[in-house]
Amino acid sequence: MYCLVKSAPLFLAVAVCNGWLFGDFVGKQKELDEIALWPLPQKFQSSAIAFQLSPTRFQIVQAKQSSAGPSCSMLENAFRRYFEYIFGDLKKPEKSRKKVYDSDLVELQVWVTSADPECDGFPSLQTDESYELSVDEPSMTLITRFVWKKLRLANSCDINGNMCKDPPRFEAMAMNKFNVFHWHIVDDHLFPYMSRTFPELSQKGAYHPFTHVYTPSDVKMVIEFARIKDLLTPCYSGSSPSGTFGPVNPILNSSYDFMTQFFKEISTVFPDAYIHLGGDEVDFSCWESNPDIQKCMVQQGFGTDYSKLESFYIQRLLDIVAATKKDYMVWQEVFDNGVKLKDDTVVEVWMGNKMEEELQNVTGAGFTTILSAPWYLDYISYGQDWQHYYKVEPLNFPCTDAQKKLVIGGETCLWGEYVDATNLTPRLWPRASAVAERLWSDKSMTDVDNAYNHLVQHRCRMVKRGIPAEPLFVGHCRQEYKGL
Secondary structure, three states, X not given: OOOEEOOOOOOOOOXXXXXXXXXXXXXXXXXXXXXXXXXXXOEEEEEEEEEEEOOOOOEXXXXXXXXXXXXXXXHHHHHHHHHHHHHOHHXXXXXXXXXXXXXXXXXXXXXXXXXXXXXXXXOOOOOOOXXXXXXXXXXXXXXXXXXXXXXXXXOOOEEEEEXXXXXXXXXXXXXXXXXXXXXXOOOOOOOOEOOOOOOHHHHHHXXXXXXXXXXXXOOOOOOOOOOOOOOEEEEEEOOEEEEEEEEEOOOOHHHHHHHHHHHHHHHHHOOOOEEEOOOOOOXXXXXXXXXXXXXXXXXXOOOOXXXXXHHHHHHHHHHHHHOOOOEEEEEXXXXXXXXOOOXXXXXXXXXXXXXXXXXXXXXXXXXXXXXXXXXXXXXXXXXXXXXXXXXXXXXXXXXXXXXXXXXXXXXXXXXXXXXXXXXXXXXXXXXHXXXXXXXXXXXXXXXXXXXXXXXXXXXXXXXXXXXXXXXXXXXXXXXXXXXX
């Protein structure tokens, strides 16, 4: 018997399953091997009663008591999209089937329980991503608080009576359960964001002022960085300017006037509640060479410790962003350097050395954190490196239960120095899928061999949908594969 259980944090999640007590993981390894789920749900129970789904009789509808209703276009579009995913292949003439079904399932009722289903809003750190699915003829019922789940049904015609509860293990995990796209805003190579307030940013800083830019309408989550000649610090060679430029000049009032106007614009373009302000790996050599900055260092009593100047700049920047009513995330160096942070700041731990100690310090100071240190996909190694990502336990550091609750999620990073449209997708998938299961599924899911069996089939599901995910090892995807 075959079972698929899927959940994900964009729109809604539905489990379409067949067969086993899934949730009692001990002693059920054979059953798990037959259930190619990714990521695994938290709890699952099933009976041996088999139901059939037919594209001519089955429908996905809003439950009468749902707060979303037919006016929720995002949800209605998801219903149509996933009906096609489920039954697209089955619209062709079907071969005779030997399997005997107890009955037909005629509909999936989706019940959104929150008074505000967020049909026209955006997800936040407080969004509840859990759901509950129950199956009993003649219908299935999916219960969830908000619409921010991905509606998933299996591409098969049979289903067993079951009940599935699946809250995410962490906050921010979508076909793979990721729900936040962090587009790196700060680097020193280019500025492709076409600002209405400062159009010269992209005119001078993009690879091409017309073709390699992102207009405000293009932007959904992020901006790549910038090199602006009348904003950045002039570097010196001895007593003369070298003609090159370094980081933003932190001693000029005009720099902060610029940032105030710029982030006012950004706050209207980006709907997300958080802006990631960076603050990592600042090269101080240009500041050190500039005589005006040297004088400022003496006046401020910073001596030769340029990390203090960085903290001075970051503090001013945080105050500017806070005035836009946006919250902010920062890299761990901002915390390490003693910058005064708002209580609700999210600190991202990205350095692999002393990762456990850093998590202990950040959460010990009462700040929420997101972990990315062990999940940098731009590091390429021979063999099945996804296993390294899978084996990481994000809460494995000395801490109290209260500190564990402050670790609200994780992020897998793929930096773009050696990536473009030709290799982005296969380098990302299914390696990032390993991180998805680690951050969603139960802590006890650590068996790499069984994870491999599931992930191979999940990779084939992605390939079937036109996603060129790279293979885990030698093998192939069956042409008749019907998994979703």
